[in-house]
Amino acid sequence: MKMIKTYQYKLYRSKRNRHLDKAIDTAASIWNYCIAVHRRYYRLYGKHLSANRLMKHITKLKKGRFSQWNQLGSQAIQDVVQRVDRSYKAFFQHHKQKRQGRKSPPKFKKRNRYSSFTLKQAGYRFHDDSNVVTIMGRDYKYCKSRPIEGNIKTVTVKRNSLGEIHLYVVCEQKINQVLPRAGKAVGYDFGLKHFLTADDGSTIDSPEWYKASLKELRQAHRAVSRCQKGSNNRKRALFHLNRVYAKVSNRRRDWFFKLANQLVGEYAVICIEDLNLDGMKRLWGRKVSDYAFAEFVGILEYVASRSGTTVIKIDRWAPSSKMCHICGDRNDTLTLKDREWICPQCGAFLDRDVNAAINIKNLGLAMLSA
Numbered sequence: 001m002k003m004i005k006t007y008q009y010k011l012y013r014s015k016r017n018r019h020l021d022k023a024i025d026t027a028a029s030i031w032n033y034c035i036a037v038h039r040r041y042y043r044l045y046g047k048h049l050s051a052n053r054l055m056k057h058i059t060k061l062k063k064g065r066f067s068q069w070n071q072l073g074s075q076a077i078q079d080v081v082q083r084v085d086r087s088y089k090a091f092f093q094h095h096k097q098k099r100q101g102r103k104s105p106p107k108f109k110k111r112n113r114y115s116s117f118t119l120k121q122a123g124y125r126f127h128d129d130s131n132v133v134t135i136m137g138r139d140y141k142y143c144k145s146r147p148i149e150g151n152i153k154t155v156t157v158k159r160n161s162l163g164e165i166h167l168y169v170v171c172e173q174k175i176n177q178v179l180p181r182a183g184k185a186v187g188y189d190f191g192l193k194h195f196l197t198a199d200d201g202s203t204i205d206s207p208e209w210y211k212a213s214l215k216e217l218r219q220a221h222r223a224v225s226r227c228q229k230g231s232n233n234r235k236r237a238l239f240h241l242n243r244v245y246a247k248v249s250n251r252r253r254d255w256f257f258k259l260a261n262q263l264v265g266e267y268a269v270i271c272i273e274d275l276n277l278d279g280m281k282r283l284w285g286r287k288v289s290d291y292a293f294a295e296f297v298g299i300l301e302y303v304a305s306r307s308g309t310t311v312i313k314i315d316r317w318a319p320s321s322k323m324c325h326i327c328g329d330r331n332d333t334l335t336l337k338d339r340e341w342i343c344p345q346c347g348a349f350l351d352r353d354v355n356a357a358i359n360i361k362n363l364g365l366a367m368l369s370a
Contacts, residue, residue, distance in 0.1 A: 187361025271364025
């Protein structure tokens with residue numbers, strides 16, 4: 001069985017990293033040029049410009065007035081052209097079939113907003129016995145936290161908001177298939193009062209990292225607003241603001257991995273519901289974003305796939321909260337304010353979140369046995 005795995009490594013800070021910064025800026029200028037050509041071509045001919053024709057045009061320009069583009073490498077340039085092509089195809093497909101997808105065409109990007117370029121088959125070499133990688137003829141040291149296993153497919157050089165440069169190495173690996181294991185099953189209901197509520201009544205509360213850092217974030221935003229645009233003081237203030245946001249994101253992600261490993265180690269089957277997060281954000285805003293349900297579900301599925309735990313997602317429209325888990329009667333008069341209710345059919349006293357978790361578990365097990 002083959003699996004695609006991505007390794008992330010951070011480059012050590014060095015003066016020579018400026019060459020990679022310059023390469024990312026070059027990729028940004030190529031992106032913007034491609035967007036301009038696409039718009040001009042559509043305005044003249046009323047149709048989409050193919051990636052092959054655009055690549056031929058870019059190749060001619062590299063030999064003439066845009067010879068500085070050669071420092072990026074032909075494969076990285078080709079990847080930028082293909083990114084633009086995929087974005088336009090997704091945009092036209094959305095408007096043609098009236099489906100979910102890219103609603104607006106790709107736009108111009110400032111250089112500080114463009115963050116990466118990708119190398120496919122050439123332009124890089126990892127040294128086996130050291131933490132050195134050669135990218136476009138120059139050696140860079142990186143934090144080799146673990147060895148690279150498998151066949152390397154692509155290497156992406158990415159710059160984050162703090163100016164740090166990371167390598168994303170995509171590898172194809174041969175692995176033994178992990179069989180589903182037997183054990184306990186659990187149903188979890190996501191909520192705003194408690195992050196997770198289990199079918200046995202136990203709850204897991206989120207630390208709410210964004211809320212905990214709100215005072216520090218407000219001070220950082222205030223410091224940025226007081227600085228003059230374009231000044232060095234503003235750059236330093238923006239750097240501090242980005243660092244605070246990165247700290248919030250890293251702490252939340254670390255807690256998600258610890259929680260996912262705890263749940264996967266305890267249960268063989270985990271049943272959750274597929275939430276309409278966009279609708280929840282419109283109703284409750286910042287708290288839903290702070291909980292980051294979608295990020296946790298992605299981490300939970302990743303951890304579960306490596307240990308044989310089965311994660312089952314039930315349909316978002318299933319009446320998990322409104323249906324009595326004892327008699328199956330549906331109470332359509334239930335509102336979001338009703339945290340506890342009595343079933344009009346059987347008279348059972350029900351906690352809204354615990355009842356939903358039990359229904360999620362029952363529906364998930366029914367899907368598993370079907």
